[in-house]
Amino acid sequence: MTARFVRSATALAVAAAGTLTWAPTVSAEPYEPTPSASAAPVQTPAPDAGTIEITTKDPAGDALPGAEFLLLDSLGQEAGRGQSDAQGKLTFPDLALGIYRLKETASGSRLHEVVPDQDVIVTPGATTRLSIVDPFKAANVLVQAKDDKTGKLLAGSTVNIGSGDKTLLTLTTGSGGTASGKLPVNTSTGSVFWVKQIKAPAGYHIYESSKEFKAKPGDPVTVTVTHARTATSPPPTEKPSGKPAEKPTAKPTPSQHGADENVPTASVSRTPAADETAPSTAVPAPAGSLAHTGADATPWLIGGAAALTAAGAGALVLARRRRTDNASDGGSTAS
Structure with missing residues (x-):
C-alpha cells in the first residue's frame, strides 16, 4: 500500500514538472543568504559595546525621577539623551569604546541643584555604573x-x-x-x-x-x-578737644589797649605837688615818636622846684626854732 502511494506521488510530480520546477529554486535562494545577511549588523558591534547605567538620588538617599542627562562622545557629538525613571535610573546601552562627557541638564526638582559635568570611560562588554547625588539648593x-x-x-x-x-x-x-x-x-x-x-x-x-x-x-x-x-561713648561736643583752650580766658594785661587807663603809673605816684597833672607825666614817649621839643625837661624842672621849696620850708622852720630858743634865753636873763 505504501509503495503504491509513493509511485503515485512520483508520477504526479513528474507529470507536473513543466510548471513546478522553478518553485524550489525561488524558495531556496532567499533562504540560504538570509542568515549571513541578518547576522552581520547584530553580531559585529556586540563584542565592542559598553553600557552606562545612572542612578540619581538626593543627600537623604531618596530617588530623583525626572533628572535629565545628555551624553556626548569624544568629538562632542550627542551619543545619548534621557530622563531617570521612577527609581531614579537611566541607561545608555550599546556604546563604543571611548571617553564620554555626561551632562545633567535638569534635576527634575525645584529643591535640587544639578551636579557638574563629568567624564565617563566606556569599556567593551562592561557596564559603567554611576551614582549621581543632586544636592539641595542653598x-x-x-x-x-x-x-x-x-x-x-x-x-x-x-x-x-x-x-x-x-x-x-x-x-x-x-x-x-x-x-x-x-x-x-x-x-x-x-x-x-x-x-x-x-x-x-x-x-x-x-x-x-x-x-x-x-x-x-x-x-x-x-x-x-x-x-x-555704649554708655561711655563721648558726646559730640567733646570731640574737638583742645580748641576751646585757644580762646582768651585771662584778663587783659597792661600792655593791651585800654588796660592802662585804670592803673596808676610810677610817675604819678612820685609827684607830691598838687599842681602837677597826671596827663603830662603818666605816659612816657614811645620809641619812634616825633623829635624832642624840650617838653621832656618839664619833669626835671618841677622836681627841682619841689626840692627848693622843701629846702626853703626846712630853713624857715629852723629859723623859727632858733628865734624861739633866743627868746627863751633872754627872758631868763632879765629875771
Whole structure:
C-alpha cells in the first residue's frame, strides 16, 4: 500500500514538472543568504559595546525621577539623551569604546541643584555604573544690623553663622548695614542654623550673643541682629578737644589797649605837688615818636622846684626854732 502511494506521488510530480520546477529554486535562494545577511549588523558591534547605567538620588538617599542627562562622545557629538525613571535610573546601552562627557541638564526638582559635568570611560562588554547625588539648593541668607532703639542700619557688625559645632559663614555688614551669603541645606524641610555676634559697630556693644533660625532649600531668609549704644561713648561736643583752650580766658594785661587807663603809673605816684597833672607825666614817649621839643625837661624842672621849696620850708622852720630858743634865753636873763 505504501509503495503504491509513493509511485503515485512520483508520477504526479513528474507529470507536473513543466510548471513546478522553478518553485524550489525561488524558495531556496532567499533562504540560504538570509542568515549571513541578518547576522552581520547584530553580531559585529556586540563584542565592542559598553553600557552606562545612572542612578540619581538626593543627600537623604531618596530617588530623583525626572533628572535629565545628555551624553556626548569624544568629538562632542550627542551619543545619548534621557530622563531617570521612577527609581531614579537611566541607561545608555550599546556604546563604543571611548571617553564620554555626561551632562545633567535638569534635576527634575525645584529643591535640587544639578551636579557638574563629568567624564565617563566606556569599556567593551562592561557596564559603567554611576551614582549621581543632586544636592539641595542653598538657602540665601541676608544679615542686617540695627540700633536697638532707633532701628538705624549699622555698618561694621560682624557675625558667624553655622550649624552644630561648625562655622559656615562669617559676614560683616557694609555701608548699607547688610551682608548676604549662601548656606547649605541637607533636608527638604530645611536646616537649623545659629548666628553669633563677634564684633559690634563703633560706638556699640554686642547686645545678643547668639540665636537660631531655620532655612529651607532655595528660600531667602533674613536675620536681624541688634546692638545697644555704649554708655561711655563721648558726646559730640567733646570731640574737638583742645580748641576751646585757644580762646582768651585771662584778663587783659597792661600792655593791651585800654588796660592802662585804670592803673596808676610810677610817675604819678612820685609827684607830691598838687599842681602837677597826671596827663603830662603818666605816659612816657614811645620809641619812634616825633623829635624832642624840650617838653621832656618839664619833669626835671618841677622836681627841682619841689626840692627848693622843701629846702626853703626846712630853713624857715629852723629859723623859727632858733628865734624861739633866743627868746627863751633872754627872758631868763632879765629875771
